[in-house]
Structure formats: structure tokens, C-alpha cells
Amino acid sequence: MVGTLSAHAQARQSAPPPDPAAVQRGAYLLTAANCASCHTIPGSGSAHQLAGGRALPTPFGVFFSPNITPDPIHGIGGWTFGDFKRALRRGVSPSNTHYYPVFPYTSYTGMSDSDIEDLWAYLGSVPPVSQPNRPHELGFPYSLRLAMAPWKVLFLDQGPLKPEPGRPPEWNRGRYLVNAVAHCADCHAPRNLLGAVDRGRTMSGTRERLEGYEVPNITPDIQTGIGRWSVGDITGLLAGRGMRAMHVGGPMREVVRNTSRLSEADRTAMAVYLKSLPPRFGEVEPGGMMGGMCH
The missing domain is CATH 1.10.760 (Cytochrome Bc1 Complex; Chain D, domain 2)
Incomplete structure (x- = not known):
């Protein structure tokens, strides 16, 4: 797994720089989606922007937002674009584990392919932060991620969201x-x-x-x-x-x-x-x- 992450990270580093216009559009989308508010610990400063760790208390336990900077170990620097798109569309990690819906993929699944590409371009442009992810604090049975598979059958309407005909x-x-x-x-x-x-x-x-x-x-x-x-x-x-x-x-x-x-x-x-x-x-x-x- 480490070797795979390293290979992906090297491939990303050797890839041509993203289109500046795509990065700008992605920054706009990140703002509209309020990503930094959840993926940054309040008061941690710009050096830890998007590095995760914010506690998100829920009736099911406490979730901690992950690092979404391009750090290859703790962030998404080892991901491919396909990994990223699958996370937003299907709520599945690169290692094929299910994400909990505290990550709002049930909404993000509706994003267009082009917007997901632009968001990916922007996230690849931010400084990597080597901040480890904190495990969620969930009791049984909520700690069983396998339960998310049938949950998605019931509650995940996979996108993208199509415009309604006849509407302005x-x-x-x-x-x-x-x-x-x-x-x-x-x-x-x-x-x-x-x-x-x-x-x-x-x-x-x-x-x-x-x-x-x-x-x-x-x-x-x-x-x-x-x-x-x-x-x-x-x-x-x-x-x-x-x-x-x-x-x-x-x-x-x-x-x-x-x-x-x-x-x-x-x-x-x-x-x-x-x-x-x-x-x-x-x-x-x-x-x-x-x-x-x-x-």
C-alpha cells in the first residue's frame, strides 16, 4: 500500500501543472462548499488550512475531519483523480472502505464531472501539511463501516444532478x-x-x-x-x-x-x-x- 501511495504521489508530482483557470474555479467551489470550515481546526492558522482534525460531535459519536491537503502520507497526495471522484460520488475511499455520511457525499455526488475536476485541481495546488488524521470516536455498532453498504442502497442517490427541464x-x-x-x-x-x-x-x-x-x-x-x-x-x-x-x-x-x-x-x-x-x-x-x- 505504501508503495502504491508513493507511486501515485510521484505520478502526481511529475504531472503537468494544472490549468490556472481550473485552480481558480476549484477555489471558488471549495468556498461554496464550505470545505475549509470542516477540514481546518478553528484557530489553527493558515499553516494548517485543510489539514483536518476538527471535531464534529454527532448523536453517533465524535467524528474528526481528515487531512485533504496533498500530503502523500496523511493527506490525499497519494490519491488519483479517480479516487477523488469516487469518494465524492460513491463515498468510498481508495482502500475501498465506506465513508460515513458526516462527509456529505450524499450531496457532493450531485456535482458535475467538470466541477469535481476543478476542485481536484485546486486541492492539488495547496501546500501539503504533514498532520496525521485522528481516528473517529464511535461506539458499537456505529464503528462498523460495513453497515454503510446497505445504508447507501437506501439513502445514496448517485449523481450527477441533472438540470430540471423547463426550469430557468x-x-x-x-x-x-x-x-x-x-x-x-x-x-x-x-x-x-x-x-x-x-x-x-x-x-x-x-x-x-x-x-x-x-x-x-x-x-x-x-x-x-x-x-x-x-x-x-x-x-x-x-x-x-x-x-x-x-x-x-x-x-x-x-x-x-x-x-x-x-x-x-x-x-x-x-x-x-x-x-x-x-x-x-x-x-x-x-x-x-x-x-x-x-x-
Whole structure:
């Protein structure tokens, strides 16, 4: 295995440098997907960017994000592009083990081939960090990765996500960003007993706390959601503008820090899509301050 990793790492090092435009597009996608927030320990500084190790507490145990820098030993420097694509599309590692869905491959599977290629190009351009990965702290039976195989049969709809015919390009762009790249439902929806997103209540929020914060309803329900919000209100929050954005709390602050770096067209597309969703009653209202809104 070590020899294989070494060969892959050498092949990657000897490969021609990636297209600068692809690297730039990949950096944009990494921002939209909020990758650095999960794959970097808060306060660890730029020298440990994307080196993993952030604790992600869940009802099933504590997960620790992995190193996704191109370090050949602890990161993804020994991976091929095929390995990377399979991880995002199928939730499978280069050694054929199943990833837990705390890694949101159930959303990333919807990403287009070209976007996965661009993201790969960017990750190959960042400085490698030799930081070992920390094992997850899971009790039985959640420590059994083999259980993920039947789980995927039930809950993984392998992508890519196809545009819906008859819908405007702006709406399809928003749908793609919200569902595949930004993976909003992974936080803004309750989960069932098997840890999968409850598809019947997607985007309706949950009282299951994320880093101490309840997650609000972002469907256009008048009483408990964003039904009284305009597209401009949502776009402004994602841009970090206005009173609503000033009071964003918890992990959503990191999300808004990233969405504020997206284009206005993409933020508007996301808002248009969210406003088009079927209204669903939620247990947690966004309110005027959005204090608990989190990703």
C-alpha cells in the first residue's frame, strides 16, 4: 500500500501543472462548499488550512475531519483523480472502505464531472501539511463501516444532478448550489434513526443541535420559515449585508463568510431556489435575527 501511495504521489508530482483557470474555479467551489470550515481546526492558522482534525460531535459519536491537503502520507497526495471522484460520488475511499455520511457525499455526488475536476485541481495546488488524521470516536455498532453498504442502497442517490427541464437556468443553478455544492440540507433537515436526512422534511430545520445551535427552517413557510423573506433578503444575508446578517450566529457565521465571497448571481440563484421550495412547518423559526441559523 505504501508503495502504491508513493507511486501515485510521484505520478502526481511529475504531472503537468494544472490549468490556472481550473485552480481558480476549484477555489471558488471549495468556498461554496464550505470545505475549509470542516477540514481546518478553528484557530489553527493558515499553516494548517485543510489539514483536518476538527471535531464534529454527532448523536453517533465524535467524528474528526481528515487531512485533504496533498500530503502523500496523511493527506490525499497519494490519491488519483479517480479516487477523488469516487469518494465524492460513491463515498468510498481508495482502500475501498465506506465513508460515513458526516462527509456529505450524499450531496457532493450531485456535482458535475467538470466541477469535481476543478476542485481536484485546486486541492492539488495547496501546500501539503504533514498532520496525521485522528481516528473517529464511535461506539458499537456505529464503528462498523460495513453497515454503510446497505445504508447507501437506501439513502445514496448517485449523481450527477441533472438540470430540471423547463426550469430557468437561474433556478437550476440555485438548485445545484444548494443541494450539491453547499449541501444545505445536511444541516437544515432532521435525520432519521439511521442518520440519513429526512427527505420529507428537507430544509425544514431541526432541534438537533449543531455545535450548540438549533437549525432553523429555510423553506418558505409563512409561520415558521422564510415565507416573509424576499429574494433580496436572502441574498443580502448570504452576502453578509444588512441587519439579518449582523445577527447570524454559530457555524452559520463561517458559511456566510464563504457565501459572501460568491458572485451576486450565484447568491441570487440560491435565494430564488429556496423561495421556490414547498413550504414545510418547522420546529425552529429563523426569526428576524437568524441567531441560530447554521450550516
